Amino acid sequence: MNTGRLTQDVETLACAANGRAPVEASTASTREEPLSNGTTVVKIGGSTLGSHDTTLEDLVALQREGRTAVVVHGGGKVISEWMEKQGVKPKFVRGLRVTDEQSLDIAVAVLTGLINKTLVASLAAAGGKAMGLSGADGGMIRGVVKDPELGLVGTVTGVDPEPIHAVMRAGYIPVIAPVAVYGLTDSSQTTLLNINADTAAGEVAAAIGAERLVFLTDVEGVYDNSRRVIPRLTERQARGLIGSSVIGGGMIPKLEACLTSLSGGSVAHIVDGRLTRALTETLNGKATGTRIG
Ligand SMILES: Nc1ncnc2c1ncn2[C@@H]1O[C@H](COP(=O)(O)OP(=O)(O)OP(=O)(O)O)[C@@H](O)[C@H]1O
């Protein structure tokens, strides 16, 4: 598949909507600030979609301006709530959660159903046009089991950008739930895998050649040892931080995903999604949170 041409198509469409001349796809990721003309992948963390959050309004405003965005969402907290409701006790190996078949069923139902459709409906209610997808749709995200001891959790092995481009070309914001398909070539073996939403966002950004990847999370950015926000990290610095004691928990897959997106030519940002207009300000070049790359 000619992904370069597809990226160019999307770029041309976005520019046409803005009445601007299209920029050559090969130079799209190297333009100077503000880098707001290309596609932005936005990862929405389960923790940030609260009452003061303006992310959905920001996304609709972007769409009205003819700027293209792709949403990837998480949902860990809601999955845990539903597991509790269903009486499924979480199991852990080496401190990591194990996804057995019952847990996977709940994760898939909650991510691709409840959370995905709620986001799509909320975007529509805010005046936007969005369409829900999961990594299984169109065979978009492929994966393999990460560690058999952890069960049905996947490592991403490939992303087909075509389903995302098709939805964008039709004028919708793709809203992607993080599941992967495993064993697509042998239908008797096909199964779904739960994947980390940050990882999915990084892989999607790299696959579509996004200009930016923005993580909206529940901290102001990446903190240093003294809990001061680090405004800017090079790829090398980010790599160094991942192996250090400064970074822990949910920040590790985020920084790893930033590195994945950088390899595809994106600039990545980790910003406080609880702040009003966090996404808009980031895209308008305001210094918010941590910029990587
Ligand atoms: N150096 C660091 N700087 C900032 N946050 C850090 C750091 N090290 C660890 N963290 C943790 O990472 C968390 C952000 O990741 P987390 O996975 O909790 O959020 P999310 O991915 O936005 O939401 P969700 O996983 O619910 O979808 C912060 O709340 C913080 O506790």
Ligand SMILES: [Mg+2]
């Ligand atoms: Mg997380």
